[in-house]
Amino acid sequence: MVEAVRALVKKSFKTCSEEVKYGGVLFSSGVQFCGVFVYREHVSVEFGSGAKINGPFGYLEGSGKGRRHIKLKSITDIEGKKLAQYLPLALQAASGAWGTPVCVTSATRPEPAAASGRTSGTPARPPAR
Template sequence: MATKSVQSLIEDIRLISETNHEIVEAVRALVKKTFKSTSEEVKYGGILFSSGVQFCGVFAYKEHVSVEFGAGAKITDEFGFLEGSGKGRRHLKIRSIAEVKNKKLAEYLLLAHKAASEV
C-alpha cells in the first residue's frame, strides 16, 4: 500500500515539474544505493526514508526540491551546504540534477543517518 502512495506522489510531482521529478527520483536512487535496506513512506507531503531509523525526507516545492534531515543540527557541516537554523532540522535545497552531486548529497545521507542513529 505504501509503495502505491509513493508512486502516486511521484506521478503528481511529474505533472507539476519534470525537473523536480528527475531530482526526486535521483534522490531516491541515491538513498537506495547508499543503504541496502531502505523503506519509504509518504508523510508531510513528501517521502520519508528509513534504514533502521528515519533519517531524511525529500519534498518537492515549486522552485526546488528539499532534502530534509530530522537530526540535521547534529551534523558537522564541513561542506557548507546545509540550510536551516531550528533546533533539530536542516535541509539541502536542490534545483538541478547536477546539484545532487555538487552539494554532496551522498555524503550528507551518511552523516544524516549517523546523526539520526545517535538520538
C-alpha cells in the same frame, strides 16, 4: 529530481525503506533519517537530526533546533552539493544520542578544492590521520 534522490538513497543503504508522508517521501534505515519534498522552485532534502551534523561541506541550511536541509535547484546539485556524502552522516545523526555532533570522516571527506573546482567557500578540512 525526486526520482534521482530516491535512487541515490536506495543505492547508499542496503536496508532502506520509504514512506509517503507529510507531503513528501521519508526514508528509514532502522530509524527515519531524511525526507525529500517538492516545492515550486526546488526540491528539499530534509534531515530531522541535521543540526547534529557539523556541516562538513557547507551546504546544510536552516537554523532550527533540530532540522537542516539542502535545497536542490537542478539535477547537478545532487552531486555538486555532496548529497551522497550527507546521507550517511544524516543516518548517523538520527541514530545517535541527541547532542552528539557528527563529524566528517575519511569516507565522507570531500576531494581537495582544486580537483572539485571549488576554490572559495570550501570549509577547511581536518588534517589527514
